[in-house]
Amino acid sequence: MQPDAFASAPVTAWSPAAEADQTAQRTRVQARPAFTLMAHRERWGVQNGRIRPILGRIKHMAGLSNVDVVKGVVKTKRAEAHYIERGWTIIPPTTLPPSQAKRPTYIVRPQGRPDVHLAYWEQAFPGSVQLRADEALRDEFLDYVAETLLPPPPIYVLERMRDDARAEYEACSDRAQSVPSYKPLAKAAADRLKLLEAELERRSERETPAASEGLAAKDEE
Numbered sequence: 001m002q003p004d005a006f007a008s009a010p011v012t013a014w015s016p017a018a019e020a021d022q023t024a025q026r027t028r029v030q031a032r033p034a035f036t037l038m039a040h041r042e043r044w045g046v047q048n049g050r051i052r053p054i055l056g057r058i059k060h061m062a063g064l065s066n067v068d069v070v071k072g073v074v075k076t077k078r079a080e081a082h083y084i085e086r087g088w089t090i091i092p093p094t095t096l097p098p099s100q101a102k103r104p105t106y107i108v109r110p111q112g113r114p115d116v117h118l119a120y121w122e123q124a125f126p127g128s129v130q131l132r133a134d135e136a137l138r139d140e141f142l143d144y145v146a147e148t149l150l151p152p153p154p155i156y157v158l159e160r161m162r163d164d165a166r167a168e169y170e171a172c173s174d175r176a177q178s179v180p181s182y183k184p185l186a187k188a189a190a191d192r193l194k195l196l197e198a199e200l201e202r203r204s205e206r207e208t209p210a211a212s213e214g215l216a217a218k219d220e221e
Contacts, residue, residue, distance in 0.1 A: 025111070025112070025126045025127075026110070026111070026112040026113055026126065026127075027110045027113055027116065027124035027125060027126060027127070027128060027129075028127060028128060028129045029110070029113070029116050029124045029128070029129055029130075029131060030116075030129065031115040031116060032115075032116050032117050032118065033059045033060050033061050033117060034059075034060040034074070034107060034117045035057040035058060035059050035060060035107070035117060036057065036058040036060070036076055036080070036090060036091070036092075036093060037055050037056070037057060037091040037093075037095075037106065037119070038055065038056050038057070038058060038083055038088045038089060038090050038091055039053045039054075039055055039056070039088065039089050039091060039145060039149070039150055040053075040054075040056065040086075040087055040088050040089070041087055041089075041150070041151060041153070041154060041157075042087070042153075042154070042157050043055075043056070044153040044157055044158075044161065045161070046161070046165075046192045046195060046196070047139065047142070048135060048139055049191070049195065050139070050143070050195075051153060051158075051161075051195070051196070051199060052139065052142040052143065052146060053142055053145060053146055053150060055091070055142070055145075056083075056088065058076055058079050058080065058083065058090075060074045060076060062074070065079045065082065065083075066078040066079040066081075066082045067079045089149055089150060091106075091145060091149060093105035093106055093107060094106075095144075095145065095148075095149070096141075096144075097140050097141060097143075097144035099140065100120065100137075100141075103120060106119055106120055106141070107119065107120070108120045108122075110124045118131070119138075119141075120137065121133055121134045121135075121137035121138040121141060122134075152203070155200070155203060155204075158196055158199060158200050158203065159200065161192075161196050162193060162196040162197060162200060165189050165192040165193040165196055166189075166193050168185075168189040168192075169186055169189035169190050169193055172185040172186035172189055173186045
């Protein structure tokens with residue numbers, strides 16, 4: 001028998017005091033359905049100094065994005081096919097970097113909250129409705145996905161990101177002349193711009209233009 005990938009703590013004997021203590025320790029995060037992560041070749045961003053994929057999620061909810069429920073069992077095949085046709089890459093739940101190999105999947109559930117499904121780098125806290133990401137764990141996962149499942153971001157995507165960073169830098173730099181609080185935003189945009197320009201230069205040196213052939217005048221008719 002396969003272990004429950006989302007198993008919570010073992011059941012213990014009930015007592016009023018224990019129940020009160022457990023209730024106080026439970027997170028108050030809103031219910032979140034199970035999910036499947038996915039990535040698109042055009043969805044990239046700069047996070048913590050590196051170009052990393054921006055992930056999407058297929059939520060395992062009946063009737064949402066072609067998700068089906070058959071005899072009480074959630075089926076995501078139609079949903080996955082729908083997104084694959086639109087350029088997405090499905091990331092199987094068992095996809096994990098080597099440092100996380102002991103986990104069954106990338107999905108976890110906070111103790112006492114079987115209705116809450118999180119990525120393992122998302123942290124919930126007792127009595128709180130807020131989530132916080134462990135950026136080191138998240139970035140490690142994104143880098144692993146980028147290296148093992150995805151092609152590099154297309155040149156035109158990098159160019160668009162560069163143009164956006166340049167526009168943001170220029171706007172924030174102008175604004176910072178009169179509003180000092182914009183200086184960190186201008187610096188962050190400048191750092192992104194420098195990173196993207198360097199990546200474009202590196203990629204351009206390795207890219208080979210597509211072959212072409214001359215067009216005779218009669219071929220235009």
